[in-house]
Amino acid sequence: xxxxxxxxxxxxxxxxxxxxxxxxxxxxxxxxxxxxxxxxxxxxxxxxxxxxxxxxxxxxxxxxxxxxxxxxxxxxxxxxxxxxxxxxxxxxxxxxxxxxxxxxxxxxxxx
Amino acid sequence: xxxxxxxxxxxxxxxxxxxxxxxxxxxxxxxxxxxxxxxxxxxxxxxxxxxxxxxxxxxxxxxxxxxxxxxxxxxxxxxxxxxxxxxxxxxxxxxxxxxxxxxxxxxxxxxx
Numbered sequence: 001x002x003x004x005x006x007x008x009x010x011x012x013x014x015x016x017x018x019x020x021x022x023x024x025x026x027x028x029x030x031x032x033x034x035x036x037x038x039x040x041x042x043x044x045x046x047x048x049x050x051x052x053x054x055x056x057x058x059x060x061x062x063x064x065x066x067x068x069x070x071x072x073x074x075x076x077x078x079x080x081x082x083x084x085x086x087x088x089x090x091x092x093x094x095x096x097x098x099x100x101x102x103x104x105x106x107x108x109x110x111x
Numbered sequence: 112x113x114x115x116x117x118x119x120x121x122x123x124x125x126x127x128x129x130x131x132x133x134x135x136x137x138x139x140x141x142x143x144x145x146x147x148x149x150x151x152x153x154x155x156x157x158x159x160x161x162x163x164x165x166x167x168x169x170x171x172x173x174x175x176x177x178x179x180x181x182x183x184x185x186x187x188x189x190x191x192x193x194x195x196x197x198x199x200x201x202x203x204x205x206x207x208x209x210x211x212x213x214x215x216x217x218x219x220x221x222x223x
Contacts, residue, residue: 043203043216044214099212104153
């Protein structure tokens with residue numbers, strides 16, 4: 001199986017600061033990871049993904065870091081904006097081709 | 112390109128009834144997965160269909176079932192509804208499970 005946990009259920013940051021959201025997983029054989037953003041009343045929205053043959057991937061204002069040694073995943077959001085306020089989930093694909101989701105970190109951006 | 116469409120958006124049922132939820136995936140996506148989202152449990156995997164075949168099933172009772180049609184549209188059925196089935200039911204589609212899943216906005220099911 002797989003268990004996925006996020007380190008902080010809530011996170012508050014000042015507008016313009018960088019945000020870091022963390023996720024830990026249990027199965028060292030997991031090889032595909034996704035970060036999602038969920039706004040109130042909507043389904044999770046794909047942000048960025050990374051496969052286990054990489055340790056870093058960058059998108060627009062977002063960076064995902066993967067540390068397979070300690071089974072840790074993080075999402076960095078640069079210059080956080082009010083529109084970034086949402087719940088963020090990591091999803092981990094296990095060897096049975098099933099995604100396991102973390103419980104989510106609620107990010108609040110303070111103007 | 113249209114996203115994943117789930118209908119209806121909201122449903123109110125009473126205990127003992129049954130319900131059918133519908134999901135239309137992104138065009139070209141053959142994998143459809145269903146999840147239950149509750150505040151206490153987060154996103155829990157229900158099942159995944161690919162080319163009309165159930166390939167994966169989560170740890171839910173047999174009251175939860177699904178199917179997929181030849182056009183990749185999927186339905187999920189819950190029979191003998193219980194109060195604990197109140198949740199947001201999310202559908203996600205992808206080319207294949209090892210590709211990013213794209214979610215619909217869900218069906219909010221409330222059991223009275």
